[in-house]
Amino acid sequence: MKNALLLLMVLHGGIHLMGFVKAFQLAEINQLSQSIGKPSGLLWLLTTLLFVVGAILLFLKKDWWPIVAIIAVILSQILIILVWKDAKFGTIANIIILLMGISANGNFQFDKMVRMESKQLLENIKIDNLPIVTKEDANHLPEIVQKWLQNSGVIGKEKIVSVRLQQKGEMKTKPESKWMPFTATQYFNVQNPAFVWSTEVDFVSMVNMVGRDKFMRGEGEMLIKLANVIPVVNEGNNDKINQGAMVRYMAEMVWFPSAALSDYIKWEPIDTNAAKATFILNGKMVSGIYTFSDEGNFKSFEADRYYGGKKDSKLEKWKIIASDYKEFNGIRIPNKCSVTWKLKEGDFNWLNLEITAWEYNTTEQYE
Numbered sequence: 001m002k003n004a005l006l007l008l009m010v011l012h013g014g015i016h017l018m019g020f021v022k023a024f025q026l027a028e029i030n031q032l033s034q035s036i037g038k039p040s041g042l043l044w045l046l047t048t049l050l051f052v053v054g055a056i057l058l059f060l061k062k063d064w065w066p067i068v069a070i071i072a073v074i075l076s077q078i079l080i081i082l083v084w085k086d087a088k089f090g091t092i093a094n095i096i097i098l099l100m101g102i103s104a105n106g107n108f109q110f111d112k113m114v115r116m117e118s119k120q121l122l123e124n125i126k127i128d129n130l131p132i133v134t135k136e137d138a139n140h141l142p143e144i145v146q147k148w149l150q151n152s153g154v155i156g157k158e159k160i161v162s163v164r165l166q167q168k169g170e171m172k173t174k175p176e177s178k179w180m181p182f183t184a185t186q187y188f189n190v191q192n193p194a195f196v197w198s199t200e201v202d203f204v205s206m207v208n209m210v211g212r213d214k215f216m217r218g219e220g221e222m223l224i225k226l227a228n229v230i231p232v233v234n235e236g237n238n239d240k241i242n243q244g245a246m247v248r249y250m251a252e253m254v255w256f257p258s259a260a261l262s263d264y265i266k267w268e269p270i271d272t273n274a275a276k277a278t279f280i281l282n283g284k285m286v287s288g289i290y291t292f293s294d295e296g297n298f299k300s301f302e303a304d305r306y307y308g309g310k311k312d313s314k315l316e317k318w319k320i321i322a323s324d325y326k327e328f329n330g331i332r333i334p335n336k337c338s339v340t341w342k343l344k345e346g347d348f349n350w351l352n353l354e355i356t357a358w359e360y361n362t363t364e365q366y367e
Helices: 002-015 017-023 038-059 065-082 090-122 143-152 239-255 257-261
Strands: 162-171 180-189 194-204 207-216 219-226 230-236 265-271 274-281 284-292 298-306 315-328 331-343 346-360
Touching (some): 002 017, 038 065, 090 207, 143 257, 143 274, 143 284, 180 239, 207 230, 219 239, 239 257, 239 274, 239 284, 239 331, 257 265
Antiparallel strands (some): 162 180, 162 346, 180 194, 194 207, 207 219, 219 230, 284 298, 315 331, 331 346
């Protein structure tokens, strides 16, 4: 699609040279029957240059190429209107370039927002002279949780205070809808529980969807935009979104196991392979059940979570199941998981993910 847009911008820009050539009588241009003055001819030349520069910036992956392209489209359309009889079909190209430019600029603004929020999340994390996690640190935890920490490899390593990771997978918006591929990036602050998760989803052919989930200072936010521009979900600053974000953070602790030792997590044994955890933050509290294999591998997490953030949203069972494990930088985590809502109408498996990159104790963002 990028190559097609590049070609369209160059060809469309090149066609505008005809207006310049006709205005200065450099050649016979039969396609333009209306007269064009020299000042107008210079604008036709400027439009050509703007389209070409926009195409070059797009090729070089410069984030501000849409601004140049949109200016070119506006100028082009004004010129087309002046010679509408001869150039009206150029409007089609302008519409295509305008829509692609608006979408690309929306994506740029979205990425800018996510990078700023991620910077805020990471900037006060202290990663120097971190304590080493010892076996004795976990003595107060249920035996199966101790086994999980030992099996994951965090014993004998620095306490995890931050994590960055990348994901890929597929998701659904409704039980009957089709699977949509996605990629995602996520940052965690483990010292002061917080995360920023951003994703790009292949919604339909040539149209994507971006989303961001945020949890900071005990409050959650959810934002989803169609074609990078049109907000279809924008929820935050309410108890149901906050509760869901807390549950999500607690579930995703399996990707930074030493967080189980944090003061904000309280543990209770259930049986030899399960334990209940309670996450307490700013006077708010959520709980969930972790299950493990005999060897100490994380198997599943289940909790009550609000199904959406609307006023009429109800608590439903929400479950994560691990299907595979991988070692990243000496830490073994569940790298493949499925996420399911346990609804009264039946199970709604809405997300399958795979972690493709994982690092801890860094405050740098991905490029």
